[in-house]
Amino acid sequence: MSNESNNTYGIDPRYRDDPAPLMRLFVAFFDLKCAGWREIMYAPKDGREIEVIECGSTGIHRAQWHAFDKQEDPPDWVSDGCFFIDGNWPSHPILFREIAE
Secondary structure, eight states: OGGGGGOOOOOOGGGGHHHHHHHHHHHHHHHHTTTEEEEEGGGGOSSOOEEEEEOOOOEEEEEEEOOOOSOOOTTTOSEEEEETTTTTTTOOOEEEEOOOO
């Protein structure tokens, strides 16, 4: 699909380049890992609160894992559990760190 046919949102043609923003995303991800953040797949799933970062958000949020048991009816998009921000909002974080006490 060409970029000309994919201009649904009136994106300025100067910003339709994929490699440049992908490189910025990679560099930001790498910089955060160097600052002590870890990939979410290594996060504890024991219910303790951690700090998380999601793509598309500029905030650092507190979240914890909630595992669904067989008696609960999890949402369709959840397999065995998910992270929830502030106990209420489902989250798809990419990085986490332990909360410094």
